[in-house]
Amino acid sequence: MIRFLRARIGGEQGAALPMVIGITVVLGLLVTTAVAYATGGFRQAAATQEWSASLAAAYAGVEDYQSRLSEDTSYVQYGNPAADFSSTSDVRLPTGTNVNAAFNTLASExxxxxxxSDDNSFFRYEVDNSNYQSSGTIRVRATGKVGSExxxxVADLRQSGFIDFLYFTDYEIMDPSFSSASNSCVKYWWDGRSSISGNCGEIAFSGGDTIDGPVHSNDTIRICSASFLGAVTTSYRPSSGIKYNPRDSNGNYCNGQSFAIPGSPSFSPVIGMPATNSQHLRExxxxxxxxxxxxPGCLYTGPTEITLNSNGTITVYSPWTKKTQITGSPATGGSTPAMCGSLSQLRSTSGATFTMPPSNVIYVQNVPSVASDPNYWSSSSRPSGLSCVGVNGRTDENGNGNGIGYPVRYENAPSGSYGCRNGDLFVKGTVNGQATLSAEHYVYVTGDIVYRDDQEDVLGLVGNDAIWVWNPTTGSNRYYDNTLLGGYNRRIDAAILSVGHTFAVQNPSIGSGRGTLTVNGAIAQKFRGIVRSGSGGYVKNYVYDVRLKYVAPPKFLSPVTTTYGVNVWIEVEPAFEASGAAR
Structure with missing residues (x-):
């Protein structure tokens, strides 16, 4: 028995060592796997943090470019022409103290x-300004880098400005130039006008007005029985209570106001109007x-009539014009490129018909009084065959007559309406393309202005002075029907801006109602204009063109203080490796 036990023990000698070694190997593998898993998880977590942080760094790049644009609106000209993203753009690198390393594109840069941030978070960006002239949009491709990620x-930036609102007004009063309001009234109600005795000509939203779009006033808005279907903002900020004046245009308290967005009107800072539209002359x-x-766009001189044709052409009659593009400021030279029409045809009564300059500005200036100007006419001279009279061969009772058909027969216009040497634009027709029409003096809308394609066509109308909805009358009640327009209603598809005065209906209190004035777009003005008074004028139907949130008429004017907002952004494949090399 003892020999048997010894034999068994002796037979198992050496078996424990392999077992111990095997268990040790298994445990080692488990430990190694655990360490590897933990290390891999740590690396994955670190990579995830870098991946997330690099997106934030890319956003920081967009914000950096936005801030530079807000400080200097001409910064749109800068970028790196060597960047693939800028291949269709007209950009150049800034120099001197303006050098910006964010435009770098090489691995060595x-x-x-x-x-x-710490020293591990970076960005660079590229700029595409190829659509800036046509739509006011700048595209930025920003890349963020954190660690190895x-x-x-890609973000689309557009200026915040007047076209963000269906209705924008600087002062909620009638224009002192066209009313009995005193010039002392030209201050905000919240900044002292409320203490002025007498009538400053405040105009109220009332009479069942419906405003279907965003509204802003730098002033205190009078609101009475009107409905606002969009956001309403004002620069009036009382210590408590409502941020509008519940009175009608006669100063009587009223009610019936309604706001689709709770809390309206809300406060928003003053949006500064530009001093003039002379930027368009520069263009x-x-x-x-x-x-x-x-x-460069096209320049016309003196009273100018433009008919917009549905086939994409325009017909321009501008007898005072000599040069349609200029050089120098003040102008000392000029040219007559074919893109702006034949000079001989421009000065003929039939006008010149040509393709509307694509995505550009057309500017109408006063007849220059400086002899060195290429469009100068002396005070005693005028174009051959042109007489400063109306269509009936004479001036009206107020001495109006511009030689290109205004005033019309039997019309008696307000004094100063049709100056023979004024930079007045008379426009109507069907828009086929994108353009901004701008005038140094008045803009007269003489007929419907409609888009041929309401998805593609965009028009801006800018008057340094008033923009009038043309409404010729006999000027008295001598005739049963003293309104000389045929038909009723008027439609204007455009973004409208009166820089120094107002948007209004001509002779709004004379005659019977003209029907409905439909504006599809945006209206911005320094002073409130009268559209209907008594039984005359038009009922308002203003509708915001929502496309203006994303595009602007070519070279449309911006507020004095300009900011750029991001309309659209999307993540794309990384443009650069962490090494800085382009992908």
């Missing part, structure tokens, strides 16, 4: 550190092709 976003200079005006 540095990135820009995200402000306030990069992510890229017709042919000597600035490398200094902000790569595609």
């Amino acid at each position: 540095p990135w820009v550190k995200v402000p306030g 990069t992510r890229t976003i 017709t200079r042919s000597d600035l092709v490398t200094d902000g005006v790569p595609r």
Whole structure:
């Protein structure tokens, strides 16, 4: 028995060691796997953090470019022409103190550190300004880098401005130039006008007005029995209570106001109006092709009539015009490119018909009084065959007559309406394309202005002074029907801006009602204009063109203080490796 036990023990000698080694190997593998898993998880977590942070760095790049644009609206001209993203753009690198490393594109060039971050978060960006002239939109491709991760976003930026509102007004009073209001009234109600005795000509939203779009006033708005279907903002900020004045235009308290958005009106800072629309004159200079005006527009001089044709052409009659593009400021030279019409045809009564300059500005200026100006006419001279009279061969009772058909037969217009040497634009027709029509003096809408394609066509109408909905009358009640227009109603598809005065109906209190004035677009003005008074004028139907949230008429004017908002953004494949090399 003892020999048997010894034999068994002896036979198992050496078996424990392999077992111990095997268990040790298994445990080692388990430990290694656990360590590897933990290490991999740590690396994955770190990579996830870098991946997320790199997107934030890309956003920081867009914000950096936005801030530069807000400080300097001409910054749109800068970018890196060597960047693939800028291949269709007209950009150049800033120099001197304006050098910006964010435009770098090579692996050997540095990135820009995200402000306030550690030394591991960076960005760079590229600019596409090819659509800026036509739509006011700038596209930015920004890449963020954190550690070994990069992510890229593309953002569309557009100026915040007057076209963000269906209805924008600087002062909620009638224009002192066309009313009995005193010039002392030209201050905001919340900034002292409320203490002025007498009538400053405040105009109220009332009479069942419906405003279907965003509204802003720098002033205190009078609201009585009107409905606002969009956001309403004002620069009036009382310590408590409502942010509007519940009175009608006669100063009587009233009610019946309704706001679709709770809390309206809400406060928003003053939006500064530009002093003039002279920027549009600059856009017709042919000597600035490398200094902000790569595609000059067209310039016409004196009273000018433009008919917009549905086939994409325009017909222009402008007898005072000599040069349709200029050089210098003040102008000392000029040219007559074919794109702006034949000079001989422009000065003929039938006018010149040609393709509307694509995505550009047409500007109508007063007849220059400086002899060195290429469009100068002396005070005693005028175009051959032109007499400063109306269509009936004489001036009206107020001495009006511009030689191109205004005033019409039997019309008696307000004094100063049709100056023979004024930069007045008379316009109507069907828009087929994108353009901004701008005048140094008045703009008269003499007929319907409609889009041929309401998805593609865009029009801006800018008057340095008033923009009038043309409504010729006999000027008295001598005739049973003293309104000389045939038919009723008027439609205007456009973004409208009166820089120094007002948007209004001509002779709004004379005659019987003209039907409905439909504006599909946006209206901005320094002073409130009268559209209907008593039984005359038009009932308002104003509808916001929502496309203006994303596009603007070509070279449309912006507020004094300009900001750029992001309309659309999307993440795309990274444009750069972490090394800085382009992908």
